[in-house]
Amino acid sequence: MDIQRASSLIKEEASRLGFDACGIAKAVPASTEALFFDRWLAAGAHAGMKYMENHRALRLDPAGLVEGAQSVISVALNYYPRVKQAPDAPRIAYYAYGQDYHDVLKEKLRRLLAYIRGIFAEAPDTLPFEARVFTDSAPLLERYWAWKAGLGWIGKNTCLIIPGRGSFFFLGEIVLNRALAYDSPVKDRCGTCTRCLEACPAGALETARFLNSSRCLSYLTIENRGEIPEKQAGRLGNRIYGCDTCQEVCPWNRFARPAAEAAFRPKPELLALNKEQLSAFSPEEYARLFRGSAVKRAKYEGLMRNIRCLIRNEAEKKNTETREHSG
Numbered sequence: 001m002d003i004q005r006a007s008s009l010i011k012e013e014a015s016r017l018g019f020d021a022c023g024i025a026k027a028v029p030a031s032t033e034a035l036f037f038d039r040w041l042a043a044g045a046h047a048g049m050k051y052m053e054n055h056r057a058l059r060l061d062p063a064g065l066v067e068g069a070q071s072v073i074s075v076a077l078n079y080y081p082r083v084k085q086a087p088d089a090p091r092i093a094y095y096a097y098g099q100d101y102h103d104v105l106k107e108k109l110r111r112l113l114a115y116i117r118g119i120f121a122e123a124p125d126t127l128p129f130e131a132r133v134f135t136d137s138a139p140l141l142e143r144y145w146a147w148k149a150g151l152g153w154i155g156k157n158t159c160l161i162i163p164g165r166g167s168f169f170f171l172g173e174i175v176l177n178r179a180l181a182y183d184s185p186v187k188d189r190c191g192t193c194t195r196c197l198e199a200c201p202a203g204a205l206e207t208a209r210f211l212n213s214s215r216c217l218s219y220l221t222i223e224n225r226g227e228i229p230e231k232q233a234g235r236l237g238n239r240i241y242g243c244d245t246c247q248e249v250c251p252w253n254r255f256a257r258p259a260a261e262a263a264f265r266p267k268p269e270l271l272a273l274n275k276e277q278l279s280a281f282s283p284e285e286y287a288r289l290f291r292g293s294a295v296k297r298a299k300y301e302g303l304m305r306n307i308r309c310l311i312r313n314e315a316e317k318k319n320t321e322t323r324e325h326s327g
Helices: 003-016 031-042 056-060 101-121 142-148 195-199 217-222 251-255 283-289 294-326
Strands: 021-026 071-078 131-134 169-176 205-207 239-241
Touching: 003 021, 003 071, 003 101, 021 142, 031 056, 071 101, 071 142, 101 131, 101 169, 142 169, 195 205, 217 239, 217 294, 239 294, 283 294
Parallel strands: none
Antiparallel strands: 021 071, 071 169, 131 169
């Protein structure tokens, strides 16, 4: 089959499956990204995520993940919520409102891959068909490949921004050993805007596109397994899992529209969470409420650590207000 026709059919099927964007890039080493990635690691900006130091060659060359890789198909799936928690509720990042995105995206990607296999089965090739699906599940530079595949550009807040749609998207990939018609990268459209850098509550965005994880509230409340440093803990506000600030202030997210994927809709119980309930949160309640949720990434101990920070911040805020009032 003609590669242009095959590429068009793949994108049509991706849309039918519910993906909001689909693009294709040539699978070549990400040499332009290597210097930045090495500098980020050398600065220790990956904090306690030591796994980022592993498999460097795989991160920079998809051929290490699929032998003879020729193409990277990149897809995006919207997760922006229609209904949100109240402003004063214990905040959970939007991406974790519903079902774990790994499960949702992988199921859709597997269905897309089955379709692609069918396309190439109709045009027998001497080379056995090889492909794998990924979504934050392998050492693959997802935002880089989404950019190369023409989905959007990497913003100053390090998120992939899709023109006219914003950045509240999950990314996924299919790497395969077949040539396709390739899309062109999208030009950077952040311009002179620095709202994300200025709004970051912990100063984690030290410069454009350079995130210091050791300061990032998302890292500290999710990936971090130790205590949260006092300075950063004091900046959590009412966040207990993740942080959306750098995306919420981005002008491009004025175009964000509610996700169509039902699996990402939050449970009513999550929307109703309050500080009093969480202060006595048990392992059983945690397991029940967050079954099948990305929140389990933080584990019960991590979430309770975050809740203790929230309660402490609330107490300090009240003490400050009392002193100011009495003074």
